[in-house]
Amino acid sequence: MALRNAVMAALLEGEASGYDLAKGFDASVANFWMATPQQLYRELERMEGDGLITARVVEQERRPNKRLFSLTAAGLEAVRAYTAEPPGKPTAIRDELMVKVQSVDAGDIEAVRSAIAERMEWATAKLARYTRLQQRLLDGRTEDEYFAGGERIGPYLTLLRGMAFERDNLHWSEMALNRLEQRAAAFSGG
Amino acid sequence: MALRNAVMAALLEGEASGYDLAKGFDASVANFWMATPQQLYRELERMEGDGLITARVVEQERRPNKRLFSLTAAGLEAVRAYTAEPPGKPTAIRDELMVKVQSVDAGDIEAVRSAIAERMEWATAKLARYTRLQQRLLDGRTEDEYFAGGERIGPYLTLLRGMAFERDNLHWSEMALNRLEQRAAAFSGG
DNA sequence: TGCACCTATTCAACTCGTTGACTACACGAG
DNA sequence: CTCGTGTAGTCAACGAGTTGAATAGGTGCA
Incomplete structure (x- = not known):
């Protein structure tokens, strides 16, 4: 029932198709809760069955039709109810990179270093996307x-x-x- | 196969029982990868079957016996292999609190505020635990x-x-x- | 003396989440 | 003309992760 809440949060931005949601839906909610297409389509079906959302079929030329979902009154009520719920336990963070770093002394230092470097690259990219979104929201203010x-x-x-x-x-x-480079140097140099 | 790597990372600290791991195992790996007891016992069985770890039964008085697991040579090799693997995609963070914050404008501002306050409390607690661990590791240096x-x-x-x-x-x-307080005041005050 | 909680593990049943493929049409590049 | 790519969605199957409870002795407190 957790994905459900993320989907409703996303639909507060306006109606969206399953495909939109699967692609990150303008990166809004996607950054702290994303799911695979199958998961989303399944959940959307159920939510429609539960009356939280309604679908509106949009006939498209030169494209497959799509079903745009939006929150119903019941859905909005569910959002309110969810925000009012007592918080569950503090999110278990799961980060593979950290597992590798934790294991680095028994592992391949250079490989871990390049994994960190890769993380830096997309952190930079993500930050740039965020900044653009921020500018759009602020709109000069x-x-x-x-x-x-x-x-x-x-x-x-x-x-x-x-x-x-x-x-x-x-x-x-x-x-x-830097610390890992230092360590690698210590190993090879002395 | 992701939990497996986290377990091996934890076992680098020394042998541990399923129960130890379930409780956070001195909070080491637990902070970025935790699992329920059932998940751990299941995985430990499999890992033992695959020869990555061995169990040593410790008879205890006034307590149930426990099985302490430690890495085998094959397990150590698996750690090395894992760290050398190319990194998968950048960890999808999943944070319920953020979903609530995202929904706050259609939700219960005060409830969200207290959820944030609760998060602050255990962040403070966790930071204190981290600091103690840090002191222990540094040991004056x-x-x-x-x-x-x-x-x-x-x-x-x-x-x-x-x-x-x-x-x-x-x-x-x-x-x-602060921002949410400001917003709440704006609603009630005009 | 009784109740609640801690250690230590296991069972059963379930939902959540992931992977891979598959349909179908349209567009543009080579 | 085919190949790859983007839109839009579905199916099957599996593995990961969660929930609830049972067992079984020991400790602490009131």
Whole structure:
């Protein structure tokens, strides 16, 4: 029932097809909750069955038809109910890179270093995407002006969390690369 | 096969029972990869079957016996092989709190605020645990001295990542609480 | 004395999530 | 003209992960 809530959060941005959601739906919710197409289509079926969303078939020329889903009144109520629920336990983070780093002393230092470097690359890319999204949301205003305005602030807050996370990734990665280089040098040089 | 690698990373610290692992095993690997007891016992059985670990039964008085697992030579080799693997795609983070924040404009602001406050509390607690662990590892030395020494650096690097993550959690949470308070005031006050 | 909780493991049943392939049409490049 | 790519969705099968409970003795407290 967790994916369900993420889907509803995504649909607050407006109607979307299963395909849209599968592709990240403008990267909004996708950054802290993504799922595979099959999972989404399955869940969308169930949600429709439960009356949380409705589908609207859009006939398209030169493309397959698509079903655009949007929240029903019951769906909106479910969103409200979900946000009011007591928080479950603090998200178990699962990060394969960290498992490798933890194992690095018994493993292949250079391989781990390049895994970290790869992480840095897409952290950089993600940060750039976030920054563009931020500019689009701010639309020339300062952050204070944005928050004082009447728009939804939820997506902006999660955006800031994502940006901080990626910046952190970069800082840590840089440090870790240096420390591992130092260690590798110590091994080969003495 | 992902849990398997996390278990091996944990066993690099020394032998452990299923119960130890289930409880976080001195919080080492647990912070970026935890699993339920059932999952662990199942996986341990399989790993033993595959010759990656061996069990040693320890008879205990006034307690149920336990089986302590440790890595075999094949297990160590598997660790090395795993670290050398090309990295899979960048960890999908899944955070329920972020889903709630994303939905906050259509939800219950005060409830979300208290969910964030709760997150802050255990972030603080976790940071304190991390700091104690750090002191234990450093054992009076500076960080530079530690890295120059001969010990395993993997666990220390992941520890630093965890600490940065929790600090970030705290900063962001504080900011978010303020912004949401401001928004709540705007709603009730005009 | 009784109740609740801790150690240590196991069983059964379930849902969640992933992988891979498959249909079908359209568009553009070579 | 075919090959690859993008849109839009579905099916089958499996592995990962969760929930709830049972067992069985020991410890702490009131």
